[in-house]
Amino acid sequence: MAKPLPTSQPPSARSTALAQQAGLGEWKGYTYSPPQGLGHGRFRDWRLTLYVGGVTVTGGDEGYEGAFGWRDTRVLSYHRTLNGGLTDARYTLLDPRGDGVNIGPGINAIPRSTRQMIGFEDVVNGAAFYYPNDWGTYLDTCITQVQLPLDAARLQRGETLDFGEFKLGPNGIITRKRRATWAEVAKVTTYDGRVNFDNARGRSAIDPEMIAHIPNFKVFYSLCHHMSGSASG
Numbered sequence: 001m002a003k004p005l006p007t008s009q010p011p012s013a014r015s016t017a018l019a020q021q022a023g024l025g026e027w028k029g030y031t032y033s034p035p036q037g038l039g040h041g042r043f044r045d046w047r048l049t050l051y052v053g054g055v056t057v058t059g060g061d062e063g064y065e066g067a068f069g070w071r072d073t074r075v076l077s078y079h080r081t082l083n084g085g086l087t088d089a090r091y092t093l094l095d096p097r098g099d100g101v102n103i104g105p106g107i108n109a110i111p112r113s114t115r116q117m118i119g120f121e122d123v124v125n126g127a128a129f130y131y132p133n134d135w136g137t138y139l140d141t142c143i144t145q146v147q148l149p150l151d152a153a154r155l156q157r158g159e160t161l162d163f164g165e166f167k168l169g170p171n172g173i174i175t176r177k178r179r180a181t182w183a184e185v186a187k188v189t190t191y192d193g194r195v196n197f198d199n200a201r202g203r204s205a206i207d208p209e210m211i212a213h214i215p216n217f218k219v220f221y222s223l224c225h226h227m228s229g230s231a232s233g
Helices: 013-022 112-118 132-156 217-232
Strands: 027-032 047-051 054-058 065-069 074-082 085-094 100-103 161-163 166-168 172-174 179-181 187-191 194-198 204-210
Touching (some): 013 027, 013 054, 027 132, 054 132, 074 132, 085 132, 166 217, 179 204, 187 217
Antiparallel strands (some): 027 047, 074 085, 194 204
């Protein structure tokens, strides 16, 4: 069965009310649905609706409702490919209170200790919406465009930013086990689902971490690149 294209029908009344309450602005013209076949019955009526200022996720019989704006949403994403094709694209959306929902195909198994560091316990398991490359890219791009300049300004003011396992400050990176100044971080790279922090000798300045366990990873990665690059000249 072919995947249904995102609908151009107006959002549901539930989605519209959530978007208005959260100040998400105009509808972007895209609403995504999940698979409709056997084994997906409980998610049949779930919808992911895109707005200029965020997204809403509405459930069917479960009655789930969530609105996520670009300015204060945290997202964790897990991607897995097989033979060049995307098999898993699971996104965990968290609001400022730590409430949230998992959407997209696959499973992002986040250890309890990591969840506690980020500031949430359990979230609702939502639908595996079609076209995660499309809406997932939209999520990541919009969150990064809005939050990156805000977080960069906070670092310049001397504040410390919380990315779960990692705390980024104007002088360096701190984790539960290690810390390093920006001058000690010569290179920040990603490989095989992990982010690595190497010193000038090619050794780890900070222990590697799973990308899927770092909220707003693209914001985090951009900040690390900027700070380590500026520190090394």
